[in-house]
Amino acid sequence: MQYRQLGKTGFNISEISLGTWQVGGKWGSGFNDKLADEIINTAIDNGVNFIDTADVYENGLSETAVGRVVRSRSERIYVASKCGRQINPHVSEGYQPDVLQKYVEETLKRTGLEQLDLIQLHCPPTEVYYRPEIFERFERLKEQGKIANLGVSVEKVEEALKAIEYPNVTTVQIIFNLFRQRPSELFFNEAKKRNVGIIVRVPLASGLLTGKFKADTLFTSDDHRNFNRNGEAFDKGETFSGIDYNLGLKTVEELKEIFPGVENLAPAALKWILQFKEVSCIIPGASKKEHVISNLSVYDFPDLTPEQVSQMNEIYKNHIKKEVHHLW
Structure with a gap:
């Protein structure tokens, strides 16, 4: 395992970490506590020390599992959760400081942790990024010792750029992969200037890039x-990075030609992301422990050659860019 600094949090975290949206099983299959524990323990056994969850993942069961396993381990494991998606309807008016504080306190109870290493606003409506009182409340939570850091999870580059104008935003979680390249143009540079950590989610385009x-x-x-x-x-x-499924399949067939004989393209897709030094970590999900091992096989995969990277980017430019680049 290799480690990178998570921006101004100062945390030294695993490049390949763990997202827990489907940690208790496949999406929609019901939550399996034993399976969740097995997946999380497998990740930690293999050097993962950063785990991302959210209060809405399986109605809090993901948070409960993460807390249960982390408390049972002796290693220093950094726990990040997210709040805000419980708000229904999910509109800016529903985001109120007291409501968000309540969500944070409920997450602490579910995880059994005294403090969250990182709490992130969970893809709020764009208007929320223009409400300083929301970001100010998390300073109070920090003073109270309930959180160590604030971050945001965003849908759009524009939201990320606005969020990092707030000094207390330490991280941005964003979709970035071979099929979603726009963040690397302007946002990565601005985040670097402010020492903001970048957490990459949906790195495999919901599995398409495997x-x-x-x-x-x-x-x-x-x-x-x-x-x-x-x-x-x-x-x-969020689903297939916004790519039409059939277009994605067609594009992946061209990608396979760059890596003849390689059955699992996930390591190549993850290697492509890791070439960007601005990225702090990637949080691929796993619905079984074998997925964790597959994600970590990136370290057994040969480094991408400049020619391979160029070919991969050409595939994006030729097939994907016109469909999604301007949208997120």
């Missing part, structure tokens, strides 16, 4: 890759 999906691959009715392809439930860009 190269294992086909036109007839079936997803369960409760899986967002089935019901949210056009943004019916939440931002379209």
